[in-house]
Amino acid sequence: MSQIDKASRRQKIKDRSxxxxxxxxxxxxxxxYRSLSQIYAQLIDDVNGKTILAASTLSKDNSALKGSKSELCRIIGNQLGQKALAQGITCVVFDRNGFRYHGRVKALADGAREAGLIF
Incomplete structure (x- = not known):
C-alpha cells in the first residue's frame, strides 16, 4: 500500500468518525496525533474552537524522558490527565483521529485513564 493510499484511508476514517x-x-x-517518532495529544473544545490543553513528546517538560515509544505515550497520557484534572475536567471524548486503537494510541489512552480521566 503506498503512502498516498494510507493517508487517504486515514482521512476517510477520520471524516467518518x-x-x-x-x-x-x-x-x-x-x-x-501519532507521527513516526512523536505523539501529540490535545483537549479541544469544538464549540468555541479552542484548545484547552496540549501535551506531546516534544514539549520541554518531556525532553529528558527515556523509554520505548509506548512507555512515553503512557507518560504523556498520564500528564495530560493530571493537567485536565487540575483544571476540573474529568470526562472527555476520545478521538483517535483515524489511527487504529492499538499500540501507542492505546497506551496514551490507558495513561489518561490511569490519571483519572473518564471516557
Missing part, C-alpha cells in the same frame, strides 16, 4: 465525536467545554475532545 468526526460526525460522532465532538467536544464541548464540559466534555472536551481528546485528540491524538
Amino acid at each position: 468526526r460526525g460522532n465525536v465532538q467536544g464541548t467545554s464540559a466534555k472536551p475532545r481528546l485528540c491524538v
